Amino acid sequence: MQPSGQVSATSLPIGSDADLAWVRQHVRQCAAGLGFGLVQQTKLVTAASELARNTLVHGGGGRVEITPLDNGRSRGLRMSFIDEGPGIRDLELAMTDGYTSGGGLGLGLSGAKRLVHEFSVDTEPGRGTTVTAVAWVAQVPASRPGV
């Protein structure tokens, strides 16, 4: 059996650049512990980096909740980035490649969405934003008859 007990749900603060580095390291450790491959680890860490920076820059800081998942067939990782900032007024626009309100490349939200399997944004102007991203350990291509 793989050591699943090592990874537990955690909540980390996002309040400074140093916190971003800590979030990245923690996500990398969690992902490695859950059995994510190197490429998937890199994708997860990159997505976490983008979303955590959004929380910091646009949400004025907040926190991330990192939860290991197990649906019986596969294991995964859920990351929820929670802030109580101004919220996103036009989500469709914010999700457009290249649209930026912060002087960046405008790939944070849309790019992060492409790096994970499940992605949802819960936002309300003035009430804050919660971005949730889920990735599953890529299954070994299943044998034809079963599953």
Next chain:
Amino acid sequence: MTVPEQDAAVSAPQVVSSFLEQRKEQIAQRWADTPLFRSVFTVSRDEAVEACKAVVEALSEVAVSGRLEDVGSPGFAPVRDQLGRMTQTRARTGSTASQIADEVAGLRVPVVDLLREEFTDPTAPPAQEAVLALTMLLGTLRLVVMETALDANAELIERQRQQLLEVATPVIKLWEGTVAVPLIGTLDSARSQVVMESLLEAIVDQRARYAILDITGVPTVDSLVAQHLMKTVAAARLMGAECIVSGIRPAIAQTIVQLGIDLGSVLTRSSLSDALAYALGKQGIEVSRAHANESIR
């Protein structure tokens, strides 16, 4: 000295203060043999005694002011430096914070014993009150020591952060007209600013035509890092140098593509040696094995 037990007008802190003042020499002699002072002042016992006296004086001063539990009490000011040096010495020899705290706590017993001896009846209320006041005072001393230790640590961390900024971004001359920066660690805004400045300076100083940014040591390339890279490349281009980004690992390459970052405007090579070969080739320099003919023979 005998403390006038019947004199209720003298408060416990004042009793403690005058006790500390009058028994300074004896307390210092006893403290000098405790692990805390003995292990710091290894060369001369006299030094340890002097240091102990300074601490006793400070405690007496604090007791007079009546602010027994105030860590910020001005009475501690004269010994803060000394305490800081002592904790640093202990920390350097491998003591943990809690070990140091225990050692400071070890100062309590000798001095409380001395205080008890001052009273004809150590169980009487005035004696108890004085002991309690002294215990509180020593508890505060413990906090002050911990505080100085934390301050010293915070200062150290800040200094190391600054050092990291400079140390981690050396610009290397690889060949005549070719410079390289091996980037290591997190490329945040502050770091990338330092990288850009030192690279542009090197391009001018070395009259470099080619600059290689090697990102083998960068664990995560997100859109901000990519943007920093592109800005650096654009700036180098303005200075008349062609920039090559090397060391893009397979996992990073896949991530960059999915993230949607367009590095099309940036010249990339998978390894530093490929990048160097490209730069040399462009300058018409050919690298070949020496004595090729002989090795065939």
